[in-house]
Amino acid sequence: MKSLAELAAIRDKMKDKVALREGVNTTRIVVGMATCGIAAGARPVLNAFVEAVNEAGLAENVTVTQTGCIGLCQYEPIVEIYTPKSEKVTYVKMTPDKVKKVVEEHIKGGNIVTEYTIGNE
Amino acid sequence: MVRAHILICGGTGCTSSRSMVIAEKLNEELKARELENEIKVVTTGCFGLCALGPIMIVYPDGTFYSRVTEDDVQEIVEEHLIKGRVVQRLVYDDSGIENVKANSLAETGFYRKQKRVALRNCGVINPEEIDEYIAMDGYQALGKVLTEMTPDQVIQEILDSGLRGRGGGGFPTGRKWDFAAKVQSDKKYVVCNADEGDPGAFMDRSVLEGDPHAVLEAMAIAGYAIGADEGYIYVRAEYPIAIKRLQVAINQAREYGLLGKNIFDTGFNFDIQLRFGAGAFVCGEETALLTSIEGKRGEPRPRPPFPAVKGLFGQPTIINNVETLANIPQIILKGASWFTTMGTEKSKGTKVFALGGKIEHTGLVEIPMGTTLREIVFEIGGGIPGGKKFKAAQTGGPSGGCIPAQHLDTPIDYDSLIAIGSMMGSGGLIVMDEDNCMVDIAKFFLEFTVDESCGKCTPCRVGTRRMLEILNRITEGKGEDGDIEKLEELAYNIKSTALCGLGQTAPNPVLSTLRYFRDEYEAHIYEKRCPAGQCKALAKIVIEADKCKGCSLCSRICPVGAISGEIKKPFVIDQAKCIKCQACMEKCKFGAIVKK
Numbered sequence: 001m002k003s004l005a006e007l008a009a010i011r012d013k014m015k016d017k018v019a020l021r022e023g024v025n026t027t028r029i030v031v032g033m034a035t036c037g038i039a040a041g042a043r044p045v046l047n048a049f050v051e052a053v054n055e056a057g058l059a060e061n062v063t064v065t066q067t068g069c070i071g072l073c074q075y076e077p078i079v080e081i082y083t084p085k086s087e088k089v090t091y092v093k094m095t096p097d098k099v100k101k102v103v104e105e106h107i108k109g110g111n112i113v114t115e116y117t118i119g120n121e
Numbered sequence: 122m123v124r125a126h127i128l129i130c131g132g133t134g135c136t137s138s139r140s141m142v143i144a145e146k147l148n149e150e151l152k153a154r155e156l157e158n159e160i161k162v163v164t165t166g167c168f169g170l171c172a173l174g175p176i177m178i179v180y181p182d183g184t185f186y187s188r189v190t191e192d193d194v195q196e197i198v199e200e201h202l203i204k205g206r207v208v209q210r211l212v213y214d215d216s217g218i219e220n221v222k223a224n225s226l227a228e229t230g231f232y233r234k235q236k237r238v239a240l241r242n243c244g245v246i247n248p249e250e251i252d253e254y255i256a257m258d259g260y261q262a263l264g265k266v267l268t269e270m271t272p273d274q275v276i277q278e279i280l281d282s283g284l285r286g287r288g289g290g291g292f293p294t295g296r297k298w299d300f301a302a303k304v305q306s307d308k309k310y311v312v313c314n315a316d317e318g319d320p321g322a323f324m325d326r327s328v329l330e331g332d333p334h335a336v337l338e339a340m341a342i343a344g345y346a347i348g349a350d351e352g353y354i355y356v357r358a359e360y361p362i363a364i365k366r367l368q369v370a371i372n373q374a375r376e377y378g379l380l381g382k383n384i385f386d387t388g389f390n391f392d393i394q395l396r397f398g399a400g401a402f403v404c405g406e407e408t409a410l411l412t413s414i415e416g417k418r419g420e421p422r423p424r425p426p427f428p429a430v431k432g433l434f435g436q437p438t439i440i441n442n443v444e445t446l447a448n449i450p451q452i453i454l455k456g457a458s459w460f461t462t463m464g465t466e467k468s469k470g471t472k473v474f475a476l477g478g479k480i481e482h483t484g485l486v487e488i489p490m491g492t493t494l495r496e497i498v499f500e501i502g503g504g505i506p507g508g509k510k511f512k513a514a515q516t517g518g519p520s521g522g523c524i525p526a527q528h529l530d531t532p533i534d535y536d537s538l539i540a541i542g543s544m545m546g547s548g549g550l551i552v553m554d555e556d557n558c559m560v561d562i563a564k565f566f567l568e569f570t571v572d573e574s575c576g577k578c579t580p581c582r583v584g585t586r587r588m589l590e591i592l593n594r595i596t597e598g599k600g601e602d603g604d605i606e607k608l609e610e611l612a613y614n615i616k617s618t619a620l621c622g623l624g625q626t627a628p629n630p631v632l633s634t635l636r637y638f639r640d641e642y643e644a645h646i647y648e649k650r651c652p653a654g655q656c657k658a659l660a661k662i663v664i665e666a667d668k669c670k671g672c673s674l675c676s677r678i679c680p681v682g683a684i685s686g687e688i689k690k691p692f693v694i695d696q697a698k699c700i701k702c703q704a705c706m707e708k709c710k711f712g713a714i715v716k717k
Binding site: 001002003004007010011013014015017018021030031032033034035038046047050051054063064065066067068 | 124
């Protein structure tokens with residue numbers, strides 16, 4: 001290593017990887033991962049979220065985590081998104097294909113993807 | 122893509138309660154469920170809550186598990202990591218006072234009042250990965266001093282910060298550096314004193330195990346400030362994990378060019394070597410430490426000349442303690458003005474204390490200077506187990522003293538501790554309750570110094586031994602009128618004539634217990650009684666007649682046949698035969714046998 005720029009490059013590359021441990025992120029994506037959720041395909045959804053968040057460079061501000069049964073088994077996989085300013089948003093019958101749109105429009109753009117939410121069912 | 126990190130403490134405390142076996146099992150379980158690419162297991166340094174180890178934290182949610190065993194691993198993986206259901210029975214239960222389970226670390230009473238500066242990366246990063254240290258702004262401070270600051274500016278920043286040596290003396294670090302910088306010499310050295318020897322103190326070990334790069338970075342900064350190109354870390358051989366991680370860290374830093382020649386292309390050279398101490402307490406004394414690095418027998422020598430003028434191999438040398446160094450990179454990055462916002466007027470920043478003795482949360486805590494002893498013991502430390510009463514806290518190890526209950530509200534800093542007859546020392550804090558005999562405590566520390574005296578000067582070699590003999594007599598019930606005065610006279614003579622810090626401070630445990638607990642000494646000498654009931658020779662084991670059912674169990678257990686009596690009538694102990702082994706006390710079903 002011969003320059004501060006190289007050091008900064010390593011820091012930036014690594015920062016996202018350790019950001020997970022700060023636990024103070026503002027936005028939380030919570031995937032229902034009880035038996036019903038898993039059976040309905042929550043795992044690929046969870047992984048798709050982790051991937052999409054990292055690809056969008058949002059890892060420092062967004063946490064992807066799981067929770068137990070939300071109680072609406074027929075709508076699984078259910079994903080709830082908590083943002084600091086707005087109310088909790090519940091997406092239902094999620095698939096990996098829908099994930100990208102949610103991250104792009106909701107997490108990044110701040111616009112709820114109404115067509116996937118529970119109110120639309 | 123990684124979605125969760127499981128941090129497992131790899132400090133010495135948790136390692137000895139099998140945390141590494143748990144980590145291995147965790148990796149196996151994750152692999153068996155094809156989760157190894159989603160969930161990363163990270164071995165970190167010490168979290169500080171050693172009493173509750175092995176400790177595990179799961180991120181991103183930050184769930185804090187304590188006392189995890191191998192058998193819990195499967196449940197954690199299946200419930201928490203797959204289904205997202207926290208395993209409640211393993212979640213750390215906060216002291217019982219608040220009756221709430223703390224799901225995250227920062228919420229716990231143990232961490233709430235802490236301010237982690239020297240320990241900031243301990244329990245957060247993997248100490249064997251330089252990249253993780255760099256992610257936490259590691260080596261930025263070194264880059265900053267080499268490219269933006271002159272050596273004088275670096276020293277000025279450290280002077281302005283008010284940082285004082287954390288190893289015990291409390292000498293201003295900036296002044297030490299300034300002395301060494303001003304001496305003209307072709308060769309200078311930076312030495313890190315990692316020969317942590319105080320009984321009960323283990324903060325330096327934790328920093329080395331949890332954040333070794335911080336020490337390396339600070340040493341390079343010090344080298345630049347004083348004009349040195351070589352550094353030594355003198356670490357005791359009893360710290361195998363610390364040694365291993367230091368060596369890994371040094372190798373990684375060399376590979377990245379952060380140690381070695383022409384660092385950051387600035388022409389600055391600096392490299393570090395390790396030296397192992399062989400377990401002599403006196404080698405923590407700076408002149409003895411330097412003598413030991415030179416390959417000679419570790420004995421102190423008179424100062425002046427101070428090491429800053431004539432140190433290692435006769436060259437100007439600065440010696441800083443591990444915890445002191447761990448503060449340096451952050452002072453450089455955040456500025457002296459940030460550092461001075463913490464602490465008291467003359468003691469800036471934070472201090473790490475190792476809590477031990479009669480306290481719920483045995484472990485490591487870092488608090489801003491000026492926090493009171495009451496906050497440390499009762500809020501952070503969780504109080505005294507078993508509802509017992511606080512009697513005193515011992516700080517400063519064998520060089521320090523006891524702080525009694527009436528000083529619980531003293532804000533702790535270097536000067537206030539000296540004012541009440543103790544000292545900061547390296548930060549060991551041993552809590553004592555009503556069952557501790559203060560004469561016995563003084564004896565314990567004096568035994569330690571007698572063992573560890575190097576023998577070079579007479580006051581320490583002979584004087585401390587004479588003091589110990591008197592204390593032994595007192596605790597055996599053979600104390601005489603005039604013993605206290607003899608102890609005091611010896612103590613003052615040793616203090617004023619011993620060669621090094623070890624000897625000069627050796628009488629402190631006796632003097633401070635005499636100052637606050639003179640009545641206990643007097644009870645031992647004049648009444649042949651140990652008020653705490655600790656001194657075996659003075660304790661009297663008796664059977665309370667009204668509680669004794671006359672079952673004869675005790676008389677059958679007594680190894681010396683001191684108990685006799687008639688069945689169904691109260692038994693009695695023959696005090697002349699009793700050896701005070703207390704075997705009868707433990708076996709009596711009616712609680713009829715008591716120590717008086």
